[in-house]
Amino acid sequence: xxxxxxxxxxxxEQEGIYDIFIEKNKIKKIDTNIKEQADDIIDAKECLVIPTxxxxxxxxxxxxxxxxxxxxxxxxxxxxxxxxxxxxxxNKKMVYICSKLSMLEMIRSATGCFxxxxxxxxxxxxxxxxxxxxxxxxxxxxDFKTPDCANVDEAISKTFSLKREFESDTIKVAFSPHSxxxxxxxSLKKIAEASEGFIVHTHVNETKSEVELCMEKxxxxxxxxxxxxxxxxxxxxxxxxxxxxxxxxxxxxxxxxNVINVPQSNLKLASGIAPIxxxxxNGIDVFIGxxxxxxxxxLDILEELRVSSLVQKAINYDETAVDAKTTFxxxxxxxxxxxxxxxEGFDADIAVVKLDGFEATPIFNPYSYLAxxxxxxxxxTVIINGKIILKNGEFxxxxxxxxxxxxxxxxxxLGAMF
Amino acid sequence: xxxxxxxxxxxxEQEGIYDIFIEKNKIKKIDTNIKEQADDIIDAKECLVIPTxxxxxxxxxxxxxxxxxxxxxxxxxxxxxxxxxxxxxxNKKMVYICSKLSMLEMIRSATGCFxxxxxxxxxxxxxxxxxxxxxxxxxxxxDFKTPDCANVDEAISKTFSLKREFESDTIKVAFSPHSxxxxxxxSLKKIAEASEGFIVHTHVNETKSEVELCMEKxxxxxxxxxxxxxxxxxxxxxxxxxxxxxxxxxxxxxxxxNVINVPQSNLKLASGIAPIxxxxxNGIDVFIGxxxxxxxxxLDILEELRVSSLVQKAINYDETAVDAKTTFxxxxxxxxxxxxxxxEGFDADIAVVKLDGFEATPIFNPYSYLAxxxxxxxxxTVIINGKIILKNGEFxxxxxxxxxxxxxxxxxxLGAMF
Numbered sequence: 147x148x149x150x151x152x153x154x155x156x157x158x159e160q161e162g163i164y165d166i167f168i169e170k171n172k173i174k175k176i177d178t179n180i181k182e183q184a185d186d187i188i189d190a191k192e193c194l195v196i197p198t199x200x201x202x203x204x205x206x207x208x209x210x211x212x213x214x215x216x217x218x219x220x221x222x223x224x225x226x227x228x229x230x231x232x233x234x235x236x237n238k239k240m241v242y243i244c245s246k247l248s249m250l251e252m253i254r255s256a257t258g259c260f261x262x263x264x265x266x267x268x269x270x271x272x273x274x275x276x277x278x279x280x281x282x283x284x285x286x287x288x289d290f291k292t293p294d295c296a297n298v299d300e301a302i303s304k305t306f307s308l309k310r311e312f313e314s315d316t317i318k319v320a321f322s323p324h325s326x327x328x329x330x331x332x333s334l335k336k337i338a339e340a341s342e343g344f345i346v347h348t349h350v351n352e353t354k355s356e357v358e359l360c361m362e363k364x365x366x367x368x369x370x371x372x373x374x375x376x377x378x379x380x381x382x383x384x385x386x387x388x389x390x391x392x393x394x395x396x397x398x399x400x401x402x403x404n405v406i407n408v409p410q411s412n413l414k415l416a417s418g419i420a421p422i423x424x425x426x427x428n429g430i431d432v433f434i435g436x437x438x439x440x441x442x443x444x445l446d447i448l449e450e451l452r453v454s455s456l457v458q459k460a461i462n463y464d465e466t467a468v469d470a471k472t473t474f475x476x477x478x479x480x481x482x483x484x485x486x487x488x489x490e491g492f493d494a495d496i497a498v499v500k501l502d503g504f505e506a507t508p509i510f511n512p513y514s515y516l517a518x519x520x521x522x523x524x525x526x527t528v529i530i531n532g533k534i535i536l537k538n539g540e541f542x543x544x545x546x547x548x549x550x551x552x553x554x555x556x557x558x559x560l561g562a563m564f
Numbered sequence: 565x566x567x568x569x570x571x572x573x574x575x576x577e578q579e580g581i582y583d584i585f586i587e588k589n590k591i592k593k594i595d596t597n598i599k600e601q602a603d604d605i606i607d608a609k610e611c612l613v614i615p616t617x618x619x620x621x622x623x624x625x626x627x628x629x630x631x632x633x634x635x636x637x638x639x640x641x642x643x644x645x646x647x648x649x650x651x652x653x654x655n656k657k658m659v660y661i662c663s664k665l666s667m668l669e670m671i672r673s674a675t676g677c678f679x680x681x682x683x684x685x686x687x688x689x690x691x692x693x694x695x696x697x698x699x700x701x702x703x704x705x706x707d708f709k710t711p712d713c714a715n716v717d718e719a720i721s722k723t724f725s726l727k728r729e730f731e732s733d734t735i736k737v738a739f740s741p742h743s744x745x746x747x748x749x750x751s752l753k754k755i756a757e758a759s760e761g762f763i764v765h766t767h768v769n770e771t772k773s774e775v776e777l778c779m780e781k782x783x784x785x786x787x788x789x790x791x792x793x794x795x796x797x798x799x800x801x802x803x804x805x806x807x808x809x810x811x812x813x814x815x816x817x818x819x820x821x822n823v824i825n826v827p828q829s830n831l832k833l834a835s836g837i838a839p840i841x842x843x844x845x846n847g848i849d850v851f852i853g854x855x856x857x858x859x860x861x862x863l864d865i866l867e868e869l870r871v872s873s874l875v876q877k878a879i880n881y882d883e884t885a886v887d888a889k890t891t892f893x894x895x896x897x898x899x900x901x902x903x904x905x906x907x908e909g910f911d912a913d914i915a916v917v918k919l920d921g922f923e924a925t926p927i928f929n930p931y932s933y934l935a936x937x938x939x940x941x942x943x944x945t946v947i948i949n950g951k952i953i954l955k956n957g958e959f960x961x962x963x964x965x966x967x968x969x970x971x972x973x974x975x976x977x978l979g980a981m982f
Contacts, residue, residue, distance in 0.1 A: 155981075192982065209925070213932040217887035251922035413874035414936065416883040443936040444923040453871065456831035465834040469635035501982045504669035505862040507627070507968045508975030509982040514631040518832065518861040523941040550925045557926030563573075564610065564919045564927040 147185055147532060148174075154190025154498060157474065157512055158197055159489045166195065168494040171315065171532035176490055186534060188527055194499040194512055197487055198258025198528060199447045200480040203347075203385040203406040203435025205264045205286075206248035207241040210557055211440035220353070220415050228440060231560060236293045242269035243552045249279045250546055251445045252436075255522035256497035258530045261347055261383065261406075261435070261481050263322040265293045271312040277544060278533050280495065282481050283308065284322030284347050287337060289329050298333045302340050309344075315493075316531050318481065320345040323377070325352075326360055326368040331375060338376035345381050345481065348372070351394060352386040353417045369394045378403060383481070385435055388412050388420045395421070399428045407476065409454045411437035423458045423467045433479045446522050451477045455517055470513035498527040565603055565950060566592075572608025572916060575892065575930055576615055577907045584613065586912040589733065589950035594908055604952060606945055612917040612930055615905055616676025616946060617865045618898040621765075621803040621824040621853025623682045623704075624666035625659040628975055629858035638771070638833050646858060649978060654711045660687035661970045667697045668964055669863045670854075673940035674915035676948045679765055679801065679824075679853070679899050681740040683711045689730040695962060696951050698913065700899050701726065702740030702765050705755060707747050716751045720758045727762070733911075734949050736899065738763040741795070743770075744778055744786040752793035763799050763899065766790070769812060770804040771835045787812045796821060801899070803853055806830050806838045813839070817846045825894065827872045829855035841876045841885045851897045864940050869895045873935055888931035916945040 149168040156164045156176065165180035166173060175182070215227035241264065252260055259280035262270050267283040274281035285308065286292065287301040295301040302321075309319040321341040323329050325348060329337070337346075350368050351357060360368045369390075372378050378401035385406040387394075398405060407422050426432055434454060436445045451473050458468040468476075480486030485495045501509060505519040528536040535542065554562065567586040574582045574594070583598035584591060593600070633645035659682065670678055677698035680688050685701040692699035703726065704710065705719040713719040720739075727737040739759035741747050743766060747755070755764075768786050769775060778786045787808075790796050796819035803824040805812070816823060825840050844850050852872060854863045869891050876886040886894075898904030903913045919927060923937040946954040953960065972980065 212926060213928045213937060216929065216932040216936060217884050219883050247922060247925060254922060410874060413878040416877040416881050418878055418881070443932065446939065449867065456828060457875070459834040460831040460836055463834050463836070465637050466635050504665060504672060504968070505864070506982065507665060507971050508630060508980035510631045510980050511634065512981065514634040514861065518634060519631060521864065521941065522939065550920070550922070553925050562926035562928050563930065564924065
């Protein structure tokens with residue numbers, strides 16, 4: 147299987163008008179006027195060609211609860227709406243169908259890879275394999291019974307078996323301890339020991355009150371709890387980081403942790419704005435995440451990237467903060483090492499963005515266009531791991547109407563209007 | 565000319581599934597199962613039917629400069645990029661073509677009306693009449709020579725002649741003194757005297773430094789300058805209001821001024837976030853504005869409304885602040901008195917939003933969907949003043965490709981890439 151993308155304006159490593167030749171799942175060649183024969187030819191004239199984005203923090207099955215209860219205080223939302231609904235409606239079938247919907251929504255805005263934390267993650271893996279999307283799946287670990295694990299030990303052993311069953315070119319398995327407020331220090335230590343060689347994905351410093359609660363309970367900050375458990379020594383991804391102090395940021399730097407910026411969810415749940423500009427100035431790798439569709443309420447990565455840049459300018463009173471090219475780099479930073487760049491030898495995770503929208507008229511700088519003007523409607527074609535998933539805005543081998551129908555039918559039972 | 569919109573889920577005044585019967589430019593009847601014969605029938609089953617939004621602050625012709633120079637400090641942007649480009653490229657033809665592009669972009673996201681401030685506003689009026697969009701046009705008045713007026717007196721008399729020529733059902737003419745930092749107190753007084761019976765549209769408290777400069781120059785704050793000139797006694801719309809103190813807000817309340825929230829531009833230019841939640845709690849009418857496409861960089865009102873709600877929650881640490889229904893009310897607040905509501909006797913300014921997108925799956929609350937999830941791709945049909953302008957995502961009687969082509973050709977001379 148080979149694909150030739152002709153005459154697109156490429157962004158990133160090698161900027162300019164090039165052809166890209168894809169063989170199997172890899173970018174084989176980037177050059178002008180490539181003559182190789184290909185099974186598929188994509189005319190990308192007057193289009194941008196970009197690496198797909200990586201949505202590094204979501205709970206994709208929660209699309210069932212999208213907009214179920216908005217404009218409520220976090221605790222009211224969780225205790226009176228989300229937790230009771232999860233107890234009643236989260237099961238294998240729900241996770242399979244609802245995460246599938248989210249994957250389609252993500253691909254629609256040029257997202258080729260996502261990092262997920264929820265329950266029944268084997269269903270997320272199955273859906274991702276079926277659709278052809280790259281996923282980092284992690285069974286959410288908490289100190290209570292979850293819909294599919296009785297306790298922490300069971301969730302740990304489930305993570306190992308997920309790895310045995312699914313780890314591949316397109317699926318990675320992460321350890322996903324939920325947070326320092328839903329796990330004891332003993333449990334966190336257990337997870338730290340078990341997670342050698344794994345990616346670790348967790349929530350930290352999401353709100354001021356989380357930090358205050360932690361100080362009360364442990365006499366230390368969440369980052370110190372993670373450090374003392376041994377988790378900062380892992381390849382760890384820290385989602386949110388809103389209430390991070392300079393000490394926290396120093397610790398992120400010292401341990402070379404990864405930070406996932408989740409701006410819209412943090413705004414919507416009134417948590418605040420993470421000090422991302424400061425974190426980046428400390429040389430810490432920053433990724434973008436949408437959070438789950440219950441707290442966003444969409445998975446449009448272009449929207450997320452836009453807001454992530456705009457709010458940093460405002461809170462730093464600096465128009466130059468997190469500029470358009472930096473925003474692009476944050477969006478294409480990938481949890482998969484060989485993804486996120488248009489580079490020979492890298493995975494063929496590529497999106498074509500057509501430039502015929504009003505918002506694309508005119509374009510002086512393609513990074514500015516993507517960061518500040520583009521709409522996911524402009525995403526035309528998405529290739530993941532060498533396979534064309536979306537072509538001219540249509541999914542090639544997925545019945546998207548059926549997926550929507552199934553989710554809507556399920557949501558009607560929870561009282562959805564549409 | 566009559567239109568019947570069948571079986572849509574109506575939002576606002578009368579919520580639920582209704583038919584809407586439109587005769588000439590008015591909503592004649594809202595009821596279940598309307599039997600009237602109509603020239604056009606729109607099937608709105610499984611769609612939302614909403615009043616069109618009003619973009620109350622823009623400089624629509626500036627689409628030519630969209631993304632011309634981003635991520636720069638405000639003064640660098642203005643002095644080294646925008647002002648020199650304006651001096652060279654702003655003329656009648658440019659304003660006509662580039663404002664037309666902006667109108668199409670606005671209609672695409674269900675905007676039926678806009679309030680504009682720029683130069684050669686007669687061209688904006690002509691374009692609006694041609695497209696069928698409602699516009700409040702205002703020749704920008706400053707103390708210097710502009711591309712079409714030699715001085716303040718000329719701009720004042722031009723405003724009167726615009727009113728004589730264009731004022732109608734769909735075009736209003738406003739007095740548009742630019743700001744307290746581009747006009748002397750004498751000029752502002754002259755404009756206050758001349759503007760009896762007019763809408764007045766101005767920028768105020770956009771940045772901290774504007775206020776500091778004003779304090780230095782006048783020993784009073786911009787709002788006090790406007791008050792002392794007599795402008796607050798007019799039907800005045802104050803754009804931005806970021807650096808507003810409690811005293812300023814009291815003055816807005818006392819004089820019943822209107823406030824236009826312009827959140828994305830304020831973020832992007834690092835001006836900050838207007839205290840909109842506090843302003844609304846004081847009973848002051850708030851409208852939404854995108855600002856011009858050179859400082860946004862798109863005119864998508866759904867994006868603007870989303871950000872306007874989200875940032876208020878975050879800066880107030882209150883998840884309930886500016887909730888979804890309030891956001892809808894801000895978006896539909898119209899400068900035209902008989903627009904912005906689905907109500908018998910009101911102007912037929914109506915949009916149909918289809919609910920078949922991923923982001924619309926599922927919907928528990930249609931206001932939440934619009935505020936937190938919807939994409940302008942979901943806007944299917946837009947009716948302005950009783951005429952169908954957009955139908956099933958297509959403009960009926962406008963050659964949008966030609967408009968884009970013309971703007972692109974013009975932008976190439978400024979160095980545009982696409």
